[in-house]
Amino acid sequence: MLTGFTIGLRYDARWEAAANFEPGEASLNKRDQQDVVDLFVIGGGINGCGIARDAAGRGMSVELAEMNDLASATSSASTKLFHGGLRYLEYWEIRLVREALIERETLLRAMPHISWPMRFVLPYHKDMRFEGDTPTSKLLSIVMPWMKGRRPSWLIRFGLFLYDNLGGRKILKGTTSLNLAGTPEGAPLEDRFEKAFEYSDCWIEDSRLVVLNARDAMARGARINVRTKVSAAEQIDGIWHVTLEAQDGAQRTVRARMLVNAGGPWVEDIIRNTVRINASEGVRLVRGSHIVTRKLYDHDKCYFFQGKDGRIIFTIPYETDFTLIGTTDADHTDTSQKPVCTPEEQSYLLDFASEYLKQDISNDDVVWSYSGVRPLYDDGASSATAATRDYVLKLDQSTGAPILNVFGGKITTYRKLAESALDMITPFFEGRDKIWTAGVPLPGGDFPVDGVPALCEKLRAHYPFLNARWVDRLIKAYGTDAFLVLGDAKSATDLGQNFGANLTAREVAWLVENEFAQTAEDIVWRRSKLGLRLSTQEIKTLDAWLTAAPPQQRAV
């Protein structure tokens, strides 16, 4: 049975605001008398939350609405890499690659709990084909016509040299060459792969990144509304009147000086049907799917595989016991269709990886799949793979009040995108132009970039009843906040009901009170990936527990 403490009373003052968060109707009514806010942000993906955080930190009054859960769309469905994007060098997207490469280390330092360096092994084989319509392919077909879509190894090494040096590196290791025979990296691969290059990029827990940005925005005064849709926005006398609709149908209006449309895949829909402005910009929706299999190999490095069709996929060690494989590229025209990994996409990924791996993999190895839609700026590119991954920000004042529409982008460049957005926003608000987010840690990230092992040891010493795997999970989710999550617990029993995989009532309460979670799905698929470990029955029990009484009302 659970011991007596009331969740919500044990945190420091910084998080008290979070405990006052009231989703749905209650929050709508309370806010009726709200004055005009400076900035209203539509969309609680990484771009909306990043912009809200940056603006709130500059002292602007900010409100954000997300129609579902935070990161419920594209921002929880990425490959989860802070990366420059090696393959974008083929398209000569130098600005994008350079900005992203520089950004990797800035972000690593600000969030060493949810992000860490990864090594990528790129097996080399002379017959590997590359995408045919890249500028590099076109140039090579003129100067080296006999290569027919192939790349000499010196050219790949040159690309990696640029990748190592375009953005400067202090933390991440540079490229090395590998002889695969007899090595752990070579062991899972077919024998025809004898040589490889190994380079660095970083892992990022994408949906936790979004939530931590939202938490930090709120700690700096922003109001974050989840499960609240912006159903209309109208300009009256230079002020936006934004209609919000909670999931129970309750409505309220917020007045705002400026709007940010960070609706991701819905950005164009919001322009045309919610705000109703005449903008010529469009979005190209490109679906990307991933599969998660049982763990396919023992070492902790990723593979970068080059396919016969010129595309690439990654295989990535995932959640200790699994391997993540992705991604695909397919046009996705209808935002009302939830993206899913189709049987064809699953077979494509299995066949692609099996070309490289000694052991063929099949549907039986797949334990989960997910899919997301890239909201790419429509630049008229001929193929989904070729469409630009760069972000485009468009300011519109045609109605008399300003709105900034956000297209494209990457998780990796979200902070820079927010800075660029604020460059366009601050001219409307005097004295708010001071940039500040580089170097400021996200909640729980206030420890050295290589400090995870020391922090794990500290947590274990403080809570000796935790096992090593539990400690590792808590530190890589909450960082220094893990101590706040566990509070005064002296034993596992003090943490309340264990829903499975050491997800306890106290942790669930933290997620509800401080991280905007409301349902079991929010908790097991976005605040964590414990859905990979919990049974259907355990998830149902968690849902029933949450429905019976939300933790802020429950003495456990």
Ligand SMILES: Cc1cc2nc3c(=O)[nH]c(=O)nc-3n(C[C@H](O)[C@H](O)[C@H](O)COP(=O)(O)OP(=O)(O)OC[C@H]3O[C@@H](n4cnc5c(N)ncnc54)[C@H](O)[C@@H]3O)c2cc1C
């Ligand atoms: C398969 C795939 C792999 C990727 N891999 C990587 C990677 O490894 N590294 C990387 O850097 N980038 C990667 N990306 C890109 C990255 O994920 C996206 O650029 C980023 O997540 C987009 O964020 P966003 O905030 O614009 O959109 P979203 O995350 O989709 O957020 C938009 C939000 O707006 C909400 N919304 C829409 N309309 C309304 C409304 N009317 N009212 C209220 N809310 C509304 C939606 O519910 C949604 O949550 C990948 C993308 C995909 C699809």
